[in-house]
Amino acid sequence: METTKTLKTEKPEKYDEKSLKGTIVSVGFVAAVIVVMWVAVFWIYMERV
Amino acid sequence: MEQSLRETIHENPKKILGVNSQDAKVSLSYLTVAFVSLLIGGILGLVQGLERAGLIQLPSWLNYYQVLTAHGLLLLVVFTATFSIGYLYANLSHALGGLLPKVRKLAWTGFVLMIIGVAMVVTMIVLNEASVLYTFYPPLAAHPIFYIGLVFVVLGIWACCFGVFINYRHWRKNHPGEVTPILAFFTMGVFVLWFFASLGVTIEVFTLIPWSMGLVETTNVMVARTLFWWFGHTLVNIWYLVAISAWYVFVPRIIGGRHFSDKLIRLVVILVVILNIPGGFHHQIIDPAISQSIKFLHVFMSLSIAVPSLMTAFAMFVVFERTGRRLGGKGLLGWLKKLPWGDVRFLAPMIAMISFIFGGAGGIVNTSNQLNQVIHNTMWVVGHFHITVGVSVVLTFFGICYWLIPHLSKRKLTPKMNKIGIIQTLIWTVGMIIMSGSMHIVGLLGDPRRTSDTTYGGHEAAASWVPFEMLFAVGATLLLIGVIIQVYAVFNMMFFAPKGNTEYPVAEPEDDETPTPMWTERWGLWIVLLLMVVAMAYVVPIVDMLLNAPPGSPPIRTW
Ligand code: HEM
Numbered sequence: 230m231e232t233t234k235t236l237k238t239e240k241p242e243k244y245d246e247k248s249l250k251g252t253i254v255s256v257g258f259v260a261a262v263i264v265v266m267w268v269a270v271f272w273i274y275m276e277r278v
Numbered sequence: 279m280e281q282s283l284r285e286t287i288h289e290n291p292k293k294i295l296g297v298n299s300q301d302a303k304v305s306l307s308y309l310t311v312a313f314v315s316l317l318i319g320g321i322l323g324l325v326q327g328l329e330r331a332g333l334i335q336l337p338s339w340l341n342y343y344q345v346l347t348a349h350g351l352l353l354l355v356v357f358t359a360t361f362s363i364g365y366l367y368a369n370l371s372h373a374l375g376g377l378l379p380k381v382r383k384l385a386w387t388g389f390v391l392m393i394i395g396v397a398m399v400v401t402m403i404v405l406n407e408a409s410v411l412y413t414f415y416p417p418l419a420a421h422p423i424f425y426i427g428l429v430f431v432v433l434g435i436w437a438c439c440f441g442v443f444i445n446y447r448h449w450r451k452n453h454p455g456e457v458t459p460i461l462a463f464f465t466m467g468v469f470v471l472w473f474f475a476s477l478g479v480t481i482e483v484f485t486l487i488p489w490s491m492g493l494v495e496t497t498n499v500m501v502a503r504t505l506f507w508w509f510g511h512t513l514v515n516i517w518y519l520v521a522i523s524a525w526y527v528f529v530p531r532i533i534g535g536r537h538f539s540d541k542l543i544r545l546v547v548i549l550v551v552i553l554n555i556p557g558g559f560h561h562q563i564i565d566p567a568i569s570q571s572i573k574f575l576h577v578f579m580s581l582s583i584a585v586p587s588l589m590t591a592f593a594m595f596v597v598f599e600r601t602g603r604r605l606g607g608k609g610l611l612g613w614l615k616k617l618p619w620g621d622v623r624f625l626a627p628m629i630a631m632i633s634f635i636f637g638g639a640g641g642i643v644n645t646s647n648q649l650n651q652v653i654h655n656t657m658w659v660v661g662h663f664h665i666t667v668g669v670s671v672v673l674t675f676f677g678i679c680y681w682l683i684p685h686l687s688k689r690k691l692t693p694k695m696n697k698i699g700i701i702q703t704l705i706w707t708v709g710m711i712i713m714s715g716s717m718h719i720v721g722l723l724g725d726p727r728r729t730s731d732t733t734y735g736g737h738e739a740a741a742s743w744v745p746f747e748m749l750f751a752v753g754a755t756l757l758l759i760g761v762i763i764q765v766y767a768v769f770n771m772m773f774f775a776p777k778g779n780t781e782y783p784v785a786e787p788e789d790d791e792t793p794t795p796m797w798t799e800r801w802g803l804w805i806v807l808l809l810m811v812v813a814m815a816y817v818v819p820i821v822d823m824l825l826n827a828p829p830g831s832p833p834i835r836t837w
């Protein structure tokens with residue numbers, strides 16, 4: 230537990246090792262949460278005014 | 279004195295690097311106060327949850343607002359401030375090779391001042407002389423000793439600020455041409471914000487003291503609220519900086535990766551420091567006496583903080599994906615599975631980060647003018663800050679404990695304690711999802727915050743809130759169990775865990791990273807920019823409130 234080892238390249242370079250596709254999807258998820266929440270409350274506002 | 283320290287460093291660098299035992303004592307003392315406050319504050323939280331659900335009725339000698347004032351102040355101010363100071367002073371000591379003796383003295387001075395201040399404040403709350411809630415908005419007036427206690431707390435924080443500034447300057451002088459270690463850089467950012475944030479509230483408190491003593495008849499309510507939120511809004515980003523220091527610097531190491539670009543991290547710190555203070559009016563969107571354009575400026579400034587936050591989200595995802603893929607994660611999201619979910623030092627801050635997606639999105643809702651009309655002063659707001667400070671910040675703090683405390687007490691994190699930490703984290707997460715989730719929903723249905731009884735004579739709208747209020751009680755019960763486990767874990771790791779050495783898990787940069795430019799070190803310039811932005815946002819409205827002041831208000835006691 231105490232000894233976390235920093236990874237050097239243990240395995241030979243893989244083709245998708247540098248890919249950041251997952252990051253794009255994750256950031257997209259963040260954006261979606263923001264938009265959905267904002268639109269939902271804005272909709273409530275419009276219903277009530 | 280400083281000379282002798284430098285000599286020690288040269289003679290025996292091993293002895294002084296890392297957190298030495300004298301510095302560890304400072305940090306452990308602050309952390310002890312933090313977790314005692316958490317325990318008391320948590321018990322009060324459960325009392326509130328049960329009272330709101332109508333499951334208990336408080337005895338006649340205790341009122342809901344008294345409890346709520348203590349809960350807010352103990353958790354929001356005492357717990358977060360003492361934890362942050364303990365953690366950041368340990369970081370400073372670790373990064374700069376020990377605190378200067380006079381800085382250590384300042385930290386102890388701050389400790390004593392804060393204890394005196396908190397004792398005064400708490401005594402007044404217990405005596406039912408200060409049920410003014412943590413915002414202590416005038417015209418609600420507390421006993422003068424309550425405000426004097428607050429002054430002591432601020433003085434304590436200032437002592438810690440000066441300690442950091444002195445140690446930083448000393449290191450700077452002796453290391454020309456080097457950038458400050460990243461942990462010390464974060465610490466500077468946080469204490470610069472602490473200092474400038476507390477100026478506003480200090481002025482406010484100094485006007486309230488003579489008013490509460492009856493020496494001055496009236497006070498300007500709008501100016502007081504404005505000065506309060508100058509501080510309050512900044513406090514939020516002080517926590518945020520403390521939390522992200524752990525996300526950027528420690529989490530990558532714990533998962534076996536490298537940290538994301540040192541330059542980006544420093545840019546985020548600088549942006550938060552400069553842009554932060556002028557967001558205060560987004561807490562006063564409904565207040566009169568502030569022009570539309572000034573409110574718009576503050577809304578814009580508070581949204582600008584989303585920029586460094588989104589940069590952080592991106593950087594952390596990159597760290598996770600890179601590390602997960604190096605560990606053999608395949609496909610679009612396979613890297614997620616490779617992360618060490620069974621390690622509490624990772625799990626707790628990871629859940630904290632995930633909850634910040636929802637907390638941050640909620641914050642954007644709160645700061646939008648029309649949307650604020652829907653949620654203002656409802657339970658939504660309470661749900662919002664329990665997920666942001668109560669999870670994103672607090673769970674990060676909890677996760678830090680599992681390596682910081684054993685490191686400081688020269689003990690080890692055992693696999694058993696790790697398991698206890700995992701269970702604690704899960705209980706906290708489920709408890710907060712239930713409590714904060716139901717608070718969000720019932721807030722949208724109109725349930726007001728800060729109200730002990732919300733039955734309104736059985737009105738049907740109020741009746742629709744009841745099931746959600748029952749859920750607060752369920753969540754609150756889980757949370758108190760979580761608090762008890764956490765406090766047990768903290769004191770066990772402080773005094774009873776097996777002896778040994780625990781790593782200070784500081785991540786290293788990627789191999790191909792270019793050196794950080796020296797201009798990032800220009801704190802004088804960042805402070806000038808900070809002051810310019812503050813002036814832009816506050817001079818006009820405060821002058822306006824003073825020149826066109828309505829009749830002031832005498833002190834009022836509603837309880
Ligand atoms: C055991 C865990 C906790 C429980 C059960 C709990 C529960 C509650 C409840 C029921 C309220 C009352 C809402 C109202 O009437 O408006 C409240 C308010 C509040 N809580 Fe907590 N809470 C917990 C932890 C925390 C933590 C960790 C923090 C901050 C670090 C925090 C900060 C606050 C603040 C600032 C308020 C608002 C006070 C006010 O409106 O004056 N709470 N909490």
Ligand SMILES: [Cu+2]
Nearest residue numbers: 511514557560
């Ligand atoms: Cu704010």
